Amino acid sequence: MLKTALQYYFGFSQFRQGQEALIQSVLDGKNTLGILPTGSGKSLCYQLPTYIKQQPTLIISPLISLMDDQVMQMKMYGERRVVSIHSGMSHSERQLAFQQLDSALFIFVSPEFILQPHHLNRFKNMPLGLIVLDEVHCLSEWGFDFRPHYALINHVTDSYQHVPILGLTATATSHLKSDIEFVTKQSFTLLQSDMDRPNISLSVKQMTSYQDKIDWILETINTSGPTIIYVSSKKVCLDIAEQIYASGYLTGIYHADLSYEERYTVQQQFLKNDIRIIVATSAFGMGVNKPDIRTVIHFHLSSSPSSYLQEIGRAGRDGKQSQAIALYQEDDQYLLELLATGHQITEEDIYLFEQRTLIDQEKHDILSVLSQHYSVERLQKIFRQNYQQKVRALQHILQYINAQTCRRNQLMRYFNMSVKTSNNCCDICGISHQIDEKNRKKVYRKISYEEKLETLF
Structure with missing residues (x-):
C-alpha cells in the first residue's frame, strides 16, 4: 500500500x-x-x-x-x-x-x-x-x-x-x-538510520596560521567542485570571500545578518551553479537541497560532532564521491572552547535573573521564556547538564582532530554507531579518489564604449 x-x-x-x-x-x-x-x-x-x-x-x-x-x-x-x-x-x-x-x-x-x-x-x-x-x-x-x-x-x-x-x-x-x-x-x-555517509571522505589539515589556511583554500578551490566553506563569524566570512573573489572566482557569502532576499538570491545562484563557492557561517545549509556539492571545508570547526556531521552531510547528496576537510591550527582550540561554552547560562546567571538583577539581554530573554515552564531548581539542573554535554562534545571534536586511527570511527563513536566504510574513508585510512572538478574563474573582458555609456545612463 x-x-x-x-x-x-x-x-x-x-x-x-x-x-x-x-x-x-x-x-x-x-x-x-x-x-x-x-x-x-x-x-x-x-x-x-x-x-x-x-x-x-x-x-x-x-x-x-x-x-x-x-x-x-x-x-x-x-x-x-x-x-x-x-x-x-x-x-x-x-x-x-x-x-x-x-x-x-x-x-x-x-x-x-x-x-x-x-x-x-x-x-x-x-x-x-x-x-x-x-x-x-x-x-x-x-x-x-x-x-x-x-x-x-x-x-x-x-x-x-x-x-x-x-x-x-x-x-x-x-x-x-x-x-x-x-x-x-x-x-x-x-x-x-545509519548516520554515516560513506561517500564523503574525511580529513584534517594541520595549519600554521590564518593565512596558511587562506593560501590552501585558494589553491584547492580550483578543482574542488561546488564548495561550502564554513567559518565562525561574519567578519571572517567577508574577508575570505573577498580574497577568493580577488583571486578570480565568483563566490557568495551567507550569514545571519543578510536579509531574506539576499539569502534567497545567494541560495538560488548556488543551486544553479552560477556561483560554485559559498563562504558561510553555520546559518547556511538547512533547506538548501543541492545534490552535487562536492566539497565542504571547515575553516573553523564546529564545536560538537552533531553540528559537524550535519554540516558535512550537505555534500554528496547525489551519492557521488565527495569530501569534508577541516583546517586546524593550534590557536583554534581557544575559539572552539568559546563557541562551545563561552555563552553558557550559568547558575549565577539564573540567580541574577531570579533577583531581577541586570544580566546579558539574550540570556535574560531565554530565561524569561523558560521560567514560564521550569522552576529555578530545574533550570539550574538543566544548564548544569547542558554544560557537561557541551564539554563532552568539545572533547570529542578535539579527539577527532588529533586522531591517530580512523577518523570516521572516532566521529561516529560519539553517536554509538559503528563504521562500515572501507574505501575513501579518511586521510588516516587512505583516500584513493581525489575530487578533481574544475571551478572556472570569472571571465574578464574589455567592454566597448557603447557598453560603458549604457552603464552610466
Missing part, C-alpha cells in the same frame, strides 16, 4: 533508507522520533502520510529561512495547499496566510509564533492529522544558541492528545529521546 501511494503521489518506486518505517509508524498513530542522515528525504516522511490521511499537518520549524525554503520547494513541485506563518511577515502577509488556513494541507509555523496565545487559539479547532517537530535536535541545544520556545511546545501538543507527533532530525545524541519526552510529556518510538 505504501509503495503504491509513493508512486501515485511522488512518482518514486522505492523508499530511501528509513523512510518507510517512519511513515508506517506515523500512520499507526505512534509518536515517532526519526533520525535520518542529511539529504535522505525527511520531508517525504510527513508529506506522504498527509496525502494518505488527507488531514492538515502542522510543521513547527525553528528557522524562518528553512520554513520559507520548504514552502517554496513544495510550491515549485505544484503543491498549492501550503502556507507559512511567522513573525518575519508583515501584518498583511500574516492576515492573508490566516485566510488560507482552512484550505491548507501543510501549515508551517515557528515555535515563537504559535505559542503566542492569540495565535494558538486560531489552531485549536483545526482537524490536524499530524504534528511535525522539524530539526528537533534544537530541543537539546539548551543555552545561548537554543530556541527556548521549543521547550514549551507541549502547550501546542497538549491541545491534540490524539494526534501523532513526528520529530525529525539528521543528527542526535543519546539524550535527544529523553529530552523530547521530557518536553512533550509523551513517549516516543525511536527509529534511527
Whole structure:
C-alpha cells in the first residue's frame, strides 16, 4: 500500500533508507522520533502520510529561512495547499496566510509564533492529522544558541492528545529521546538510520596560521567542485570571500545578518551553479537541497560532532564521491572552547535573573521564556547538564582532530554507531579518489564604449 501511494503521489518506486518505517509508524498513530542522515528525504516522511490521511499537518520549524525554503520547494513541485506563518511577515502577509488556513494541507509555523496565545487559539479547532517537530535536535541545544520556545511546545501538543507527533532530525545524541519526552510529556518510538555517509571522505589539515589556511583554500578551490566553506563569524566570512573573489572566482557569502532576499538570491545562484563557492557561517545549509556539492571545508570547526556531521552531510547528496576537510591550527582550540561554552547560562546567571538583577539581554530573554515552564531548581539542573554535554562534545571534536586511527570511527563513536566504510574513508585510512572538478574563474573582458555609456545612463 505504501509503495503504491509513493508512486501515485511522488512518482518514486522505492523508499530511501528509513523512510518507510517512519511513515508506517506515523500512520499507526505512534509518536515517532526519526533520525535520518542529511539529504535522505525527511520531508517525504510527513508529506506522504498527509496525502494518505488527507488531514492538515502542522510543521513547527525553528528557522524562518528553512520554513520559507520548504514552502517554496513544495510550491515549485505544484503543491498549492501550503502556507507559512511567522513573525518575519508583515501584518498583511500574516492576515492573508490566516485566510488560507482552512484550505491548507501543510501549515508551517515557528515555535515563537504559535505559542503566542492569540495565535494558538486560531489552531485549536483545526482537524490536524499530524504534528511535525522539524530539526528537533534544537530541543537539546539548551543555552545561548537554543530556541527556548521549543521547550514549551507541549502547550501546542497538549491541545491534540490524539494526534501523532513526528520529530525529525539528521543528527542526535543519546539524550535527544529523553529530552523530547521530557518536553512533550509523551513517549516516543525511536527509529534511527545509519548516520554515516560513506561517500564523503574525511580529513584534517594541520595549519600554521590564518593565512596558511587562506593560501590552501585558494589553491584547492580550483578543482574542488561546488564548495561550502564554513567559518565562525561574519567578519571572517567577508574577508575570505573577498580574497577568493580577488583571486578570480565568483563566490557568495551567507550569514545571519543578510536579509531574506539576499539569502534567497545567494541560495538560488548556488543551486544553479552560477556561483560554485559559498563562504558561510553555520546559518547556511538547512533547506538548501543541492545534490552535487562536492566539497565542504571547515575553516573553523564546529564545536560538537552533531553540528559537524550535519554540516558535512550537505555534500554528496547525489551519492557521488565527495569530501569534508577541516583546517586546524593550534590557536583554534581557544575559539572552539568559546563557541562551545563561552555563552553558557550559568547558575549565577539564573540567580541574577531570579533577583531581577541586570544580566546579558539574550540570556535574560531565554530565561524569561523558560521560567514560564521550569522552576529555578530545574533550570539550574538543566544548564548544569547542558554544560557537561557541551564539554563532552568539545572533547570529542578535539579527539577527532588529533586522531591517530580512523577518523570516521572516532566521529561516529560519539553517536554509538559503528563504521562500515572501507574505501575513501579518511586521510588516516587512505583516500584513493581525489575530487578533481574544475571551478572556472570569472571571465574578464574589455567592454566597448557603447557598453560603458549604457552603464552610466
